[in-house]
Amino acid sequence: MGAGSSSGMGNADSKNAATSADATSSPTNKKIQSLTAAKDQIDPRIAKYLVERLKSPDREKSFMRIILKLPSIGDKFLKLQKAFEQFDSNGDGVIDEVELAGALKVLGADIDETQVRSIFESADVHTENGLDIKSFIISLSLAYLFQVIPVQKDGSVALNVMTHSDQEGIKQAFAAGADMFLLFDEDAGGTITLDEVISVLSRMGRNDLAKKSTKNFSTGNDLSSLYIERFKEFDWDSDGSITFAEFLFAFIGWTDIEELIEEEHEANESENKEDNSKAEASAAAPAKAE
Numbered sequence: 497m498g499a500g501s502s503s504g505m506g507n508a509d510s511k512n513a514a515t516s517a518d519a520t521s522s523p524t525n526k527k528i529q530s531l532t533a534a535k536d537q538i539d540p541r542i543a544k545y546l547v548e549r550l551k552s553p554d555r556e557k558s559f560m561r562i563i564l565k566l567p568s569i570g571d572k573f574l575k576l577q578k579a580f581e582q583f584d585s586n587g588d589g590v591i592d593e594v595e596l597a598g599a600l601k602v603l604g605a606d607i608d609e610t611q612v613r614s615i616f617e618s619a620d621v622h623t624e625n626g627l628d629i630k631s632f633i634i635s636l637s638l639a640y641l642f643q644v645i646p647v648q649k650d651g652s653v654a655l656n657v658m659t660h661s662d663q664e665g666i667k668q669a670f671a672a673g674a675d676m677f678l679l680f681d682e683d684a685g686g687t688i689t690l691d692e693v694i695s696v697l698s699r700m701g702r703n704d705l706a707k708k709s710t711k712n713f714s715t716g717n718d719l720s721s722l723y724i725e726r727f728k729e730f731d732w733d734s735d736g737s738i739t740f741a742e743f744l745f746a747f748i749g750w751t752d753i754e755e756l757i758e759e760e761h762e763a764n765e766s767e768n769k770e771d772n773s774k775a776e777a778s779a780a781a782p783a784k785a786e
Contacts, residue, residue, distance in 0.1 A: 549675065
């Protein structure tokens with residue numbers, strides 16, 4: 497082989513090494529590496545909560561009963577949209593770390609930057625650039641779990657953002673998500689593997705997709721197939737395991753929260769148009785009389 501060919505191969509190897517190094521150092525890959533490392537070190541507060549919830553006599557152990565609660569859970573989450581829009585100060589549709597710090601302080605949290613970053617990074621399992629409504633709900637859930645937000649007294653409101661009833665609703669919805677997670681993570685280890693999903697669905701009698709006709713609560717698709725596909729979808733690094741925060745992101749999506757928000761916006765727009773029409777008609781009436 498000639499010297500020119502050898503030099504060419506050397507240049508190609510150097511180029512490939514540089515490309516590999518650039519890929520490894522990209523923001524997205526750094527995020528994936530960070531989250532992958534986080535899977536190996538479950539936050540001890542989450543681990544403690546899951547163990548306590550596993551032993552709780554109030555834990556819901558019925559898959560279908562949790563499914564039936566999803567509409568009411570969605571209604572509870574919908575109430576947080578107002579807070580989300582209030583704290584999204586630049587109106588870009590996501591909550592960044594600075595906005596989350598402001599939100600937590602408004603809600604009464606005595607929290608430093610390190611704690612804010614911990615909650616933000618734990619909740620930001622999907623967008624990478626900020627918290628959408630589902631990730632924002634996770635962040636508040638974790639903040640309550642970590643007890644950095646004081647619970648409002650009955651009837652009180654945190655600066656017209658969240659009532660005691662709203663807080664209780666979040667806690668109940670969070671508990672329902674944890675209960676469903678624990679149906680699959682039976683040892684409360686903090687992650688779910690695909691093998692665990694298949695094992696649990698098999699025992700529930702939903703693994704025979706050819707014979708079963710159990711329908712999803714909203715789409716009408718086979719429940720087993722849908723959940724397995726969604727678990728794969730939210731296992732963003734395809735490592736075969738799903739963290740508690742990743743699961744909550746999927747669980748919140750199952751409540752159809754985004755559709756509920758869109759429906760509420762459409763209803764508000766319709767109501768505003770009707771009010772404007774009435775106001776215009778009222779303003780025009782005296783002019784006609786004259």
